[in-house]
Amino acid sequence: MTKSWLSIPSGSHFSLANIPFGIITHSRFQVPRIAVAVGEHALDVNTFAQKGGFSKCAGLDSSALKVFTEQSLNAFAALGRSHHRTVRNYLRDVFRADTPYPEVLQANEGLKNEALIPLSEVQNHLPLTIGDYTDFFAGRNHAHNVGTLFRGPANALNPNYNHVPVAYHGRASSVVVSGTPLNRPWGQVLPAPGATTPVFKPCAKLDIELELGMFISRGNKLGQPINVDDAEGHIFGYVLMNDWSARDVQQWEYVPLGPFNAKNFGTTISAWVVLADALEPFKTAGLTNEVELQDYLKETKKDNVVDINLEVALITENGDENVISKTSSKNLLWSWPQMVAHHSITGCNLRTGDLLGSGTISGFEAGTQGSILEQTLGGKTPLELKGGEKRSFVNDGDTIRIKGVAGSVDGELVGFGECVGKILAPISRS
Amino acid sequence: MTKSWLSIPSGSHFSLANIPFGIITHSRFQVPRIAVAVGEHALDVNTFAQKGGFSKCAGLDSSALKVFTEQSLNAFAALGRSHHRTVRNYLRDVFRADTPYPEVLQANEGLKNEALIPLSEVQNHLPLTIGDYTDFFAGRNHAHNVGTLFRGPANALNPNYNHVPVAYHGRASSVVVSGTPLNRPWGQVLPAPGATTPVFKPCAKLDIELELGMFISRGNKLGQPINVDDAEGHIFGYVLMNDWSARDVQQWEYVPLGPFNAKNFGTTISAWVVLADALEPFKTAGLTNEVELQDYLKETKKDNVVDINLEVALITENGDENVISKTSSKNLLWSWPQMVAHHSITGCNLRTGDLLGSGTISGFEAGTQGSILEQTLGGKTPLELKGGEKRSFVNDGDTIRIKGVAGSVDGELVGFGECVGKILAPISRS
Known part of the structure; x- marks a missing residue:
């Protein structure tokens, strides 16, 4: 362990192995x-x-x-x-x-x-001025959990899932730094299953998505894709991310062009960018992919996801802390270099400050999923919190706190600190 | 007609009624x-x-x-x-x-x-530094044409279509100014209908999308939506837009999060921003919406789409000009203020320089559609061009030129000039 002349408490996320x-x-x-x-x-x-x-x-x-x-x-x-x-x-x-x-x-x-x-x-x-924000869907356990909810286990994953690093372009303007409160959004939602006419009301299914975010250091020129084996050199560092999601809005709006208003009211990231080098000791293999990959996704050097211990807590307005999920950021089907290679394979230019999200990181077992949607089976089995409180989704006044820390090397932790966001009452419509 | 001491040729898009x-x-x-x-x-x-x-x-x-x-x-x-x-x-x-x-x-x-x-x-x-680029889907005739191709006329429009100004977040980094050539992208595509394993090859269904783009002047704060009746004050001006689309890539990738690589290799806009004031005389009603709108989409002052005569030409490498489409930008279900209001209703913050696209602008009749997909019924009825050439989609070496001009007021035209893009051979994979 590298000691410092500056007092660094044991358990600090910001040891000399970090320097975020x-x-x-x-x-x-x-x-x-x-x-x-x-x-x-x-x-x-x-x-x-x-x-x-x-x-x-x-x-x-x-x-x-x-x-x-x-x-x-x-x-x-x-x-x-x-x-x-x-x-x-x-x-x-x-x-x-x-x-x-x-x-x-x-x-x-x-x-x-x-x-x-x-x-x-x-x-x-915000640590960087974000150009474009792209959110991937690389958390296959999450995709499987959600797909099972909607389509049953046999058809949980869409046919393209194991072949394509599926992603969508997100909203950069509303990415906020940890600690920024957000108002519950209003939106069009269907009042009941099977209804065809929407109503306009505050989102009733406000959810979280536990993700890792990655910032691009150097970009590429339009028309010149980044080779998967060169992609590591384009990675600046990582942050924790909560991609807030209005599930009821999403369900009504998302066909055929994907989520829009369900996601654009805010995305929270942690404040300190952990540099790529600091996470090198924690690189590991992601989830196994059974299919033969296209050549542009084949990595010479494998093990390009990172193993960060993640924890999500829901803190109620009275201060009760409820840890609702623990998992690892290695639960990804696609590595970060694969995401970069796929993003740019069309010639799309990445730029310094672009933010790429991993997609929701989940395990399969209870207490390891990165969204409340998964944990409550779509709201049907509410979370039981301290003090007898229950949650099908996030309530007004709730704070979501994500922590992330990589296992110690010689007793030194490499951590992200916290990614915190509080949901306030719905936007005033006066 | 306002005469100038500077020689302005008759038919110029840049009369004194314009000043782009x-x-x-x-x-x-x-x-x-x-x-x-x-x-x-x-x-x-x-x-x-x-x-x-x-x-x-x-x-x-x-x-x-x-x-x-x-x-x-x-x-x-x-x-x-x-x-x-x-x-x-x-x-x-x-x-x-x-x-x-x-x-x-x-x-x-x-x-x-x-x-x-x-x-x-x-x-x-590029006239503005673009923050976020959002593409709407407000061209209902286009949505109907494409929906008919995929699902038949009875189910052409998705249930949400007439209620929600459907949109997706696009890629800002690859928006290029008129005249910038683009290489044909490579991508994952299915080799045949019903196939389940993709191949990786140059896009074989490279299409265009005729759109109008709008730039935001002043934005709004996160959490403070823009009222539909105030939205006009947030509009800076308009440009022509070609939202290039790799249809085969799109078909394989777009479920469930929408188009990504199919769109991110380039979007071409015209160079001169026609200010909102210059288009005031050409404001008119858009397409009629039969459903009862949510209050946040109801405009006090109606007639907030603009009537610009649009023309698309495909110019082959030998210089033959083929006008393949003529239509009007009034073929939109949602007005520009409605798009602004919907985009920000969640509290999403718009910023100066954000670009909003209308979605593909089409009529129903032959020669009025804004995509080749529609004109050729998915490639089945190729366009017949000069010199015996045929096109199911865009070939390498083809140039797409969009022109747009608003009808004259006292003989003065308010036009956009041209929005031109040439497709070059596929990106080199050396």
Whole structure:
């Protein structure tokens, strides 16, 4: 375990094996700044860079340093994976108990006071300016669970499922950072099974979708697909994601063009981007695919999903915490490089800051599914919560909190912190 | 008819009743600039503004003038409709034969030489930086034609169609400006009807979709829907659109989340944004809806689609021009304000530069449909072109050219120019 001169509590998601990047403001500065999370502190990287913090960092020239003055991580992401590695390794060295550069921060009281800020004092913002947001459907257990609900187990998966990394284009504008409350949306829904005339009312089946999100570092030119074996070099890092879903709206609207209003009122992501390098030790195989893949989806180097322990809690307005799901992000049929390769195989251009979602991550057993739809069999078997409360879907005042942490390497955790969202009363129609 | 001191050929799309905005470069400047099109010239608005061209324009302060130094129209769009009106009216006055401000441009030889550039010399670029691109399905005749092909006339329209302005989130990154060639995409397709195992090959059913596109000027905050009667104030202007579609890819991939790779390889839009005000005289009623609408879709002021004469030509590699469709953009079930209201009814936030597509615009009769799928009944009755050529779908080397022009007011046309795209050979798989 790599010890730090900075106090990092045992169990912290932000050990020296992590060094995730985010965007913060603070009472001292209202213009967003780049930061990394270490233990219970944020390092204001903007200030750190301007005060010479990177002076001992080999391989980072002054033009590259300018990216740390930006208000989003896009320019840093666009530098490419080798630069991310250089910066992450250097910052880890700066914080090591046996740092080769004590003068940079450990022994620099002025810079420590200015640039190290308790996480409890910072406000997080969206880490990147998102171009396009695409949501995949790679969680085959979820697809199977939901398909079984709607079509029975024999026809649970659609014929294309094991061949195509199915996805849809999502809404980028309403992706919000953890902590942002959302109002329950109104929408057109059918009043009863078999009805043909909709009514307009607040969504009555507000659901969650437990997902992992991935940000693109460098993109590709239009007409030039990314080879599956090159895709890893286009991955910046990962976040937790809750793709809120209005199931009743979705059911009425989704034929034939897919979900639209059912998904566009908000998608919550965690604040700190865990870099691809930090998750390398946790790469593993995803779900086994029985079919012969098309060549463009065949990976030379396999094991390209990541094994992150995920936990979903529903917190009622009185503060009762109910863990409703535990699973792993390895429950995906398609790896991240396969998603990138499929997305771009038509020539579609990905850009720095694009966000790709995994699709809902579920196991099969009770308490391992990533949506309430699955857990309650479509609302029929409500969740039993503390205090005698029951939930078929999410109520007003409920908070959904996702945590994600990768198993320890030498006692150091690589975690995401939390992805939190509270559902408020329906949008006012005054 | 408003005459100009500048020669504007009869039949020009860019009369003084129009004044559309775009983004150009020229051999003299490689950094994109804002321009308007007048007759056969572009006015370099950046230079015009910097050289005092707006000195006689009441109601435009110096901070507003800064928007004309941008490389996209977003900042201008964000100023809001009243500013667009002020600027458009003023520029029209500047170009009138009886201009009250001859000293601004007509008699200013230096500025005329510098800022008035023949359209044949300019290169157009995307007019706005697009945030999200949403494509509606408001062309009911198209939905009916395609539904009839797949399900027969009795079930042509899905049960939700007349109630919900159906839409899907599209791919913003691959929206390209008129004149940009696109390579034929590869994709997974079923080799024959009834097959269950796909093959990977170049798309064999490359189709077009004739659409109108609309850009958002001012957006709304997350959680605060735009009222249908306020929506007009959020509309910046319109462009022609060709939403290229790989029908064989679409057929295999689209269940259950809608089209993805079938659409994400490219969408072509015309270069000049015709402002909402310029199309006010051409507003009319759309298609009649028989169902009782939900309140949020009921408009106080009706007649909110626009009547633009649309024409699609397929130009073969030898230069033969074949007009394959003529129709009007009034063939929509949902008005533009209804689309805006529906999109945001969940609280979804629209942003300046968001692009909304109408969906394919078709009539019922032969030669009025906006897709080749409809015209050839799914490829079964090929189009007969000049020189004995036939087309079931688009061939490599074919160019699709859409023109759009609103009927004349006092002899002045309000047109879009052209929306042109050529399909090149399949993406190289080397």
